[in-house]
Amino acid sequence: MEAQQTPEKPDLDPFFMPRRIALVGASADYRKLGNSILMNLLASEVEVYPVTRNRDRVLGVKAYPNLAAIPKPVDLVIVAIAARHCPNLMKEIRRAGARHAVVISGGFSETGEEGARLEAKLVNAAREAGVRLIGPNCVGVSNSRLFNGTFTMMPEPGNIGLVSQSGALGGMLIYTTKAKRIGMSKFASVGNAADIGIVDIVDYFREDPKTSVITIYIEGVKNGRRLFESLRMASEKKPVVVLKGGRSDAGGRATQSHTGSLAGSTRVFDGMIKQAGCATAPTLDTLFEIAKLFDYQPSPRGRNIGIISNTGGAGVLAADAASDFGLNVPRIDENTRKALRQILSPLASVDNPVDVVASGGRREYRVTVELMLADPNVDMLMVICAVPTFAGMTQTEHAAGTLEAIRAAETDKPVVGVWLAGDVGKPGKDLLEMNRIPCYDDPYVAALCMSRVAEYAERHNRSEQ
Amino acid sequence: MEAQQTPEKPDLDPFFMPRRIALVGASADYRKLGNSILMNLLASEVEVYPVTRNRDRVLGVKAYPNLAAIPKPVDLVIVAIAARHCPNLMKEIRRAGARHAVVISGGFSETGEEGARLEAKLVNAAREAGVRLIGPNCVGVSNSRLFNGTFTMMPEPGNIGLVSQSGALGGMLIYTTKAKRIGMSKFASVGNAADIGIVDIVDYFREDPKTSVITIYIEGVKNGRRLFESLRMASEKKPVVVLKGGRSDAGGRATQSHTGSLAGSTRVFDGMIKQAGCATAPTLDTLFEIAKLFDYQPSPRGRNIGIISNTGGAGVLAADAASDFGLNVPRIDENTRKALRQILSPLASVDNPVDVVASGGRREYRVTVELMLADPNVDMLMVICAVPTFAGMTQTEHAAGTLEAIRAAETDKPVVGVWLAGDVGKPGKDLLEMNRIPCYDDPYVAALCMSRVAEYAERHNRSEQ
Numbered sequence: 006m007e008a009q010q011t012p013e014k015p016d017l018d019p020f021f022m023p024r025r026i027a028l029v030g031a032s033a034d035y036r037k038l039g040n041s042i043l044m045n046l047l048a049s050e051v052e053v054y055p056v057t058r059n060r061d062r063v064l065g066v067k068a069y070p071n072l073a074a075i076p077k078p079v080d081l082v083i084v085a086i087a088a089r090h091c092p093n094l095m096k097e098i099r100r101a102g103a104r105h106a107v108v109i110s111g112g113f114s115e116t117g118e119e120g121a122r123l124e125a126k127l128v129n130a131a132r133e134a135g136v137r138l139i140g141p142n143c144v145g146v147s148n149s150r151l152f153n154g155t156f157t158m159m160p161e162p163g164n165i166g167l168v169s170q171s172g173a174l175g176g177m178l179i180y181t182t183k184a185k186r187i188g189m190s191k192f193a194s195v196g197n198a199a200d201i202g203i204v205d206i207v208d209y210f211r212e213d214p215k216t217s218v219i220t221i222y223i224e225g226v227k228n229g230r231r232l233f234e235s236l237r238m239a240s241e242k243k244p245v246v247v248l249k250g251g252r253s254d255a256g257g258r259a260t261q262s263h264t265g266s267l268a269g270s271t272r273v274f275d276g277m278i279k280q281a282g283c284a285t286a287p288t289l290d291t292l293f294e295i296a297k298l299f300d301y302q303p304s305p306r307g308r309n310i311g312i313i314s315n316t317g318g319a320g321v322l323a324a325d326a327a328s329d330f331g332l333n334v335p336r337i338d339e340n341t342r343k344a345l346r347q348i349l350s351p352l353a354s355v356d357n358p359v360d361v362v363a364s365g366g367r368r369e370y371r372v373t374v375e376l377m378l379a380d381p382n383v384d385m386l387m388v389i390c391a392v393p394t395f396a397g398m399t400q401t402e403h404a405a406g407t408l409e410a411i412r413a414a415e416t417d418k419p420v421v422g423v424w425l426a427g428d429v430g431k432p433g434k435d436l437l438e439m440n441r442i443p444c445y446d447d448p449y450v451a452a453l454c455m456s457r458v459a460e461y462a463e464r465h466n467r468s469e470q
Numbered sequence: 471m472e473a474q475q476t477p478e479k480p481d482l483d484p485f486f487m488p489r490r491i492a493l494v495g496a497s498a499d500y501r502k503l504g505n506s507i508l509m510n511l512l513a514s515e516v517e518v519y520p521v522t523r524n525r526d527r528v529l530g531v532k533a534y535p536n537l538a539a540i541p542k543p544v545d546l547v548i549v550a551i552a553a554r555h556c557p558n559l560m561k562e563i564r565r566a567g568a569r570h571a572v573v574i575s576g577g578f579s580e581t582g583e584e585g586a587r588l589e590a591k592l593v594n595a596a597r598e599a600g601v602r603l604i605g606p607n608c609v610g611v612s613n614s615r616l617f618n619g620t621f622t623m624m625p626e627p628g629n630i631g632l633v634s635q636s637g638a639l640g641g642m643l644i645y646t647t648k649a650k651r652i653g654m655s656k657f658a659s660v661g662n663a664a665d666i667g668i669v670d671i672v673d674y675f676r677e678d679p680k681t682s683v684i685t686i687y688i689e690g691v692k693n694g695r696r697l698f699e700s701l702r703m704a705s706e707k708k709p710v711v712v713l714k715g716g717r718s719d720a721g722g723r724a725t726q727s728h729t730g731s732l733a734g735s736t737r738v739f740d741g742m743i744k745q746a747g748c749a750t751a752p753t754l755d756t757l758f759e760i761a762k763l764f765d766y767q768p769s770p771r772g773r774n775i776g777i778i779s780n781t782g783g784a785g786v787l788a789a790d791a792a793s794d795f796g797l798n799v800p801r802i803d804e805n806t807r808k809a810l811r812q813i814l815s816p817l818a819s820v821d822n823p824v825d826v827v828a829s830g831g832r833r834e835y836r837v838t839v840e841l842m843l844a845d846p847n848v849d850m851l852m853v854i855c856a857v858p859t860f861a862g863m864t865q866t867e868h869a870a871g872t873l874e875a876i877r878a879a880e881t882d883k884p885v886v887g888v889w890l891a892g893d894v895g896k897p898g899k900d901l902l903e904m905n906r907i908p909c910y911d912d913p914y915v916a917a918l919c920m921s922r923v924a925e926y927a928e929r930h931n932r933s934e935q
Contacts, residue, residue: 036862111827116817158859158894171783173828173856177890180857181911184892224786250786253793259786259823288914289787289890318636321689321715321724322754328718352581358724362576363638391638392645394623397501425642425754427649429623446646449753 015137015201017209019105021148021191023051023081027072027101029094030085030110031055031063038109039085040064041156042145046083048159049152054079071097078102083145083154088112088123091141095130106131107154108140114197115142128199143196144172149189150215163188165296166216168206170195170224171250174289178222182293186438187300190216202226204235211239218299219245220292225274233281240282244299244461247278248286282464284457291453294445298454301441302419304462309335310455311383312358313373315365315403316391319425320358323387323448330456334358341380348372357383363391366398370406371413378414385459387451389423392430404433408440419458423451480602480666482674484570486613486656488516488545492537492566494559495550495575496520496528503574504550505529506621507610511548513624514617519544536562543567548610548619553577553588556606560595571596572619573605579662580607593664608661609637614654615680628653630761631681633671635660635689636715643687643758651903652762655681667691669700676704683764684710685757690739698746705747709764709926712743713751747929749922756918759910763919766906767884769927774800775920776848777823778838780830780868781856784890785823788852788913795921799823806845813837822848828856831863835871836878843879850924852916854888857895869898873905884923888916 026046032039039057043064046053054075055068062068069075072082072094082098084091088110098106113124124141131138139146145155153159157176160167161183169175172194182189190213193206203223210216219239226232239245251257252274278285284299286292310332314320324334337357345355349369354360359377361369370388377383390403404422411420422444424434437444445451491511497504504522508529511518519540520533527533534540537547537559547563549556553575563571578589589606596603604611610620618624622641625632626648634640637659647654655678658671668688675681684704691697704710716722717739743750749764751757775797779785789799802822810820814834819825824842826834835853842848855868869887876885887909889899902909910916 036860038860041860111817156860169783171781171786173781174783174787174890176858177781177784177856180859180891180894182892184894222783224783248787250783250790253790253799255793255799255823256786256789258821259782259789259819259825288791288912289784290912290914316636316638316642317724318634318639318687318689318715319642319754321636321721322639324721324724325715325718326753328720334718334720352576354724356723358720360724391642393641394645395501395503395506395621425639426645427647429645429649447753447755449755 015205017201017205019080019103020107020139020146020193022151025052025054025077025079026152026154027054027056027075027079027082027103028085029056029072029082031057031068033060033063038156042083042085042109042154045153045155045159051152072101073097075101080105081154082106083109085109088120088141092123092126092130095127095134095136098136099134104135105137107143107146108138109143109145109156111142113141113199124197124199131200138200139193140196141199144176144194146194147192149191155192155194158183160189160192161186164190164215164217164300165220165293166190166210166213166218167192167220168195168203168210169222170198170203171222172196174222178293185293187293187297204231207235207239207245211242217243218296219243220296221245221247222292223247223249224251229277233277236278236281236283245283246286246292246295246299246457247283248289248292249274249278282461284461291450294450295454295457298419298421298443298458299461301443302421303417304465305385305419305459306462307384308459309333309382309384311337311377311380311386312389313361313377313386314358314389315361315363317354317360319389319391319423319448320360323389323423323452324358326449326452330452332452332456332459335382337377337382338380341376344376345373363393367402367406370403371410374407374410375414378410378416378418383418385418385455386420387423387448387455388420389425389448390430390433391425392433394429400429401433401436404436408437408442411442419455421445421451421455423448480670482666482670484545484568485572485604485611485658487616490517490519490542490544491617491619492519492521492540492544492547492568493550494521494537494547496522496533498525498528503621507548507550507574507619510618510620510624516617537566538562540566545570546619547571548574550574553585553606557588557591557595560592560599560601563601564599569600570602572608572611573603574608574610574621576607578606578664589662589664596665603665604658605661606664609641609659611659612657614656620657620659623648625654625657626651629655629680629682629765630685630758631655631675631678631683632657632685633660633668633675634687635663635668636687637661639687639754647758650758652758669696672700672704672710676707682708683761684708685761686710686712687715687757688712689715694742698742701743701746701748710748711751711757711760711764711922712748713754713757714739714743747926749926756915759915760919760922763884763886763908763923764926766908767886768882769930770850770884770924771927772849773924774798774847774849776802776842776845776851777854778826778842778851779823779854780826780828782819782825784854784856784888784913785825788854788888788917789823791914791917795917797917797921797924800847802842802847803845806841809841810838828858832867832871835868836875839872839875840879843875843881843883848883850883850920851885852888852913852920853885854890854913855895855898856890857898859894865894866898866901869901872902873907876907884920886910886916886920888913
């Protein structure tokens with residue numbers, strides 16, 4: 006539930022850059038969230054003050070019986086106690102010097118009418134005390150360079166901001182991106198969004214110099230107009246990628262019991278997101294695949310895609326997918342074709358998609374990538390490799406050749422890899438990704454991502470004119 | 471190029487179940503394909519006769535200067551020598567006792583007019599000698615329980631047959647399925663399909679008791695009518711999943727230089743595949759994800775899908791995806807809801823999608839899966855888990871609870887898992903997959919696969935009536 010009316014433009018710095026944090030509900034019991042959160046906070050670059058009535062020390066750290074007992078003023082209070090005790094805590098929080106609280110506790114509007122009344126009580130108590138709230142019913146907040154105020158993993162440090170209406174999906178996206186070594190700047194799970202909502206976080210990420218791409222998982226909000234304005238303003242400044250849950254009737258029904266929000270009609274919502282200049286992610290998996298491309302690579306000047314492969318079949322599938330997503334697969338320049346003909350195997354195909362055939366190794370990838378990047382008909386490049394298992398070819402040479410060419414070309418055209426073949430392809434894929442060349446498992450996903458950056462670039466150039 | 475007219479219904483057993491294989495072009499040079507193929511053959515359960523003029527022994531094995539020098543009749547000859555020498559070899563092959571040859575060598579119709587003339591010469595020589603050909607310009611043939619007659623990896627043993635018009639994509643699919651531990655029965659790369667084509671292999675897989683699902687990568691064929699009949703007959707007997715390359719103009723252009731075949735019009739082709747009762751795979755990655763579900767799980771009786779999750783957001787996305795793919799997400803039975811209400815957390819949502827919430831562990835998964843499988847409104851089940859990282863929950867307990875329930879229910883309803891969260895989810899995912907519960911990374915892919923098996927089941931039941 007978004008706040009009906011927000012009293013003032015909130016200052017969110019204490020949520021994302023606190024120096025001193027109190028945890029109310031710190032616990033020595035490994036089954037409690039207050040235990041996981043404390044462990045995460047103790048591993049962070051912040052001063053931590055555990056609050057609990059049960060013990061003098063928790064996890065080896067001095068504990069305080071209440072907020073008033075903490076000797077220094079705190080910037081942020083994280084709350085993980087039973088829902089019914091939360092409203093009365095708000096005054097104490099303000100007295101302890103904080104104006105910002107993250108309420109992890111569940112048991113509010115997501116559980117029905119009684120919970121909704123408790124949530125209203127919480128919001129009123131916070132307003133009276135002058136405390137801004139993230140949550141309740143959320144996973145928490147983290148800043149990958151500073152602290153982890155959640156009960157889930159710390160994200161890999163990086164440039165992508167994530168705000169999620171679903172806490173668990175947010176946590177899951179952290180796990181997945183960590184496994185893929187995609188870095189996040191800041192993460193916020195807004196839960197029931199009783200006060201601070203997605204819009205506030207997007208506004209904050211827009212101005213955050215450490216966030217270069219904004220990702221959003223959203224089910225629905227009360228104030229669609231405000232969301233539209235926030236997305237429009239953000240996407241003018243940096244790319245915004247949105248995954249919408251609750252598009253179908255069945256999905257929409259489920260969101261009501263999940264975050265208590267009404268999912269908007271699909272078409273209206275999707276149209277709104279696009280009109281606001283944001284990219285849409287069709288699935289969970291593609292949200293960060295798209296964001297990664299925005300983060301790692303420059304914008305393309307147009308929709309013309311060059312495709313290189315060492316197997317005709319993958320080139321064919323890539324051309325199909327590019328066409329499906331509205332990209333052009335142009336013929337390449339006569340001079341490029343001639344140069345490729347001289348260098349590649351007589352069995353190679355030197356039109357776009359270029360097929361360097363299975364014998365093409367490091368040298369062929371280097372020369373072909375360099376020639377394609379120099380071709381005036383090519384705005385962006387997809388380099389595909391079905392990694393061979395011959396003794397005569399190493400598993401990383403195609404990736405090395407591709408990297409050499411990109412470095413030598415000093416290009417401003419975006420390049421992505423599609424490294425086929427499970428474990429066999431992993432070393433080459435890792436080499437590319439560590440050098441910020443996004444590398445995908447399927448040409449379909451690569452084409453989808455490239456279409457999103459091309460659309461964003463077009464819109465962006467248009468608004469500059 | 472498919473054969474214009476096939477002289478007789480071919481006996482393909484010697485291609486897939488040979489006892490004695492000769493390799494013409496066996497090589498000690500690790501850069502040659504004849505070296506990789508020989509290594510693969512030597513690791514197989516067959517007698518191998520390397521043929522080369524250069525040496526007495528290759529890789530420690532006695533070599534023969536020509537086919538005539540081999541002391542026993544061979545069942546199959548694999549050819550990896552320069553294209554121009556291939557036509558003259560056909561008579562020798564027949565004289566050595568074989569009627570079947572796999573021509574790996576490239577340099578035929580895929581290279582232009584001159585190559586096409588050489589290919590015609592090869593086909594004529596084979597016909598005159600009474601030799602049936604797979605290839606040329608192919609990766610080879612393998613039977614995962616017997617031998618690897620390719621220069622790529624041996625597939626994991628299993629029940630899925632693969633025939634590919636692209637050799638490298640076929641090899642790449644082997645790598646990928648191996649990494650995912652999906653098993654194949656037999657693999658054939660048909661290359662230019664100068665004699666034996668996709669249709670012949672599909673007909674063979676249809677009658678092969680070791681193949682329970684057929685997968686196909688196809689760009690185009692000359693005789694569409696024959697393909698249709700072959701697909702129709704095969705899909706009546708077992709599921710057939712088809713990935714079509716060259717649907718777009720750019721992709722279609724690329725197939726010409728790739729396998730020399732003309733890609734058919736998309737709509738005509740897709741419509742034809744569906745009319746023949748086959749499932750279509752939209753992307754490379756989904757070809758075996760769909761086949762895996764066909765292979766591992768029973769057919770559903772209808773389109774009603776039950777969804778279980780420990781995070782509302784994922785349930786919402788799963789319901790959306792199920793609706794996108796034409797599945798129903800029904801309300802579940804009143805009795806099921808009551809029973810779930812008694813057992814699950816008060817915070818849980820007990821309508822479909824069921825949300826057991828984050829506190830739901832082994833017990834909650836076991837009880838919920840069992841109740842949902844017993845519900846008359848549920849034809850198939852998607853079990854989702856955002857794997858937590860609390861100390862209080864182990865990473866595999868949700869998977870264990872799910873498995874216990876499936877075993878206890880002795881159900882004939884198909885179940886799939888969606889184990890979210892990268893590396894963190896892997897142990898649970900592995901546990902499910904090793905027990906033949908297909909497990910996906912994204913509810914979108916899971917819903918796609920379930921829609922394909924539901925469509926196949928509907929069609930199959932209909933034709934039984």
